[in-house]
Amino acid sequence: LCCRDEGCVYAIPLGASTLLRIRTGREGEAPLDEPEVTTWALPEPRKTLEKFEGGVMASNGCMYCMPNNLKAVLRIVPPCVPSRLHLDEAREAREAERERVRIAEEQRRRDEQERRKAEKDRKRRERLARKKDASSAATAHGGGGGGEEKKEDEVSTAAPRKVPSAARPAERSDGETTPDGVAFKYRTGIPTLRSSAHRVKYSLEHRRHDPKPKNRRGDGTNTTFLPAELCRKHTVGYSESEYDFHSAVADMLRWCDPAIVGDFRTLSDGAGVDSETLDNFVVPVASLTRRCQGGVLEEAQEYLSEVVSSDGQFLGLFDRFVREAVLPDLKRRLQRATGDGSEATFHYQRPPTIRIQPGPARAYVRAHSDDEYGHQNGELNYWLPLTGRAKTGVDLHCESRKGEGDHSPLGAERGTVVSFHGSSCRHYVNSNHSPWTRISLDFRVGVEGYFDPEWQMLGTSNDHPRCKVTI
16 A cells, blocks of 8 residues: 555555555655665554455545454554544543443433332332221221121232142132132233234235245245145254353343333342342233233333344344254255255244243133234244243143144253244143243244245234345
């Protein structure tokens, strides 16, 4: 690179730790008796001999070199260029101000949450005081039988007592408690809070068009159903230390608004030492209740969807997991089923859907097949649990084949992901009667030749975005 303003030539490093500068003199001046040759040390830190692939002269007089074997651009500032120190200091000051504003906003949000919590506690105490006064008044008017009436009122307003399961049939429930006698915390609303705004506006019978999959040459395949071997339940194990979804999702939820998405139990709530494991996450009741019933379900789903789609660290982990663990396994299964050993193209859902199912709750996910919601037969469902079944007793139950009705649990545990053909096989998730929370990831993968990425069922909105990968 030549800098005419100072009459110098700069040699870009191609396996060196220094920059070579040769000064020959500026145009219009007497040439130097002998060129000046100097070397400039490259910025720290350095781990290898640096390589750069050419550069450009910018209008500000600086030169910028493109990196070859490192993740930084080299900026060369000739001595004739005015100092940029004040500009760097101004930029740092702006960054510091942004950080100060962010911290102040975070503190304001926390203060507002504390205020709302205190207000909620005050109203609860007032409500209990009014109930106690009403009970006292009823006792005063009750005459000699007042003592028994007071005792009955105290029992009815006290915290529900857990009845030993041996004292009654295992499956019995009075509608207000679980079969184990634990009062439902979530009596109404839907079972899960999910990070997806996918909607079906009207029923499947109004669909008047079908997917038209194409192969890699762009020819129609006239089929939409995956080979039967791929549609069977299939489990893939993975290393939780290498793909640590539990920590990634916990970090994500920790930054969410507790009033909208929820928060982890604290030790004062009676939680164990591992109070920030995902099964200790608690969702507000209003966030599982629809707007028409006085809740904020729709706002909570939209909020959680935005959080997931903007978390670059989580999405990077998910992309790596799908490309390194899921798709290679799916390609091997596809090759065995079709005998075609050539490259394969997949369309996987990105971001995945996070589902949070707290308890104890009455609601459950009804039996359904995903074609009711605009999904194609040319894709597979993947279910990845982030909490254990032993605590919650919750699992996904699925048919073995379409129309069989032989629902059985997938049996997925942490460290595994299970695929099944959810577009045709009806499946459901049972109620969470435990005090713990079930959290899982799920996503879908479409296979080229069976899946049409351009198709969308009439009546659906906010369909899942897809990422195309060829391996």
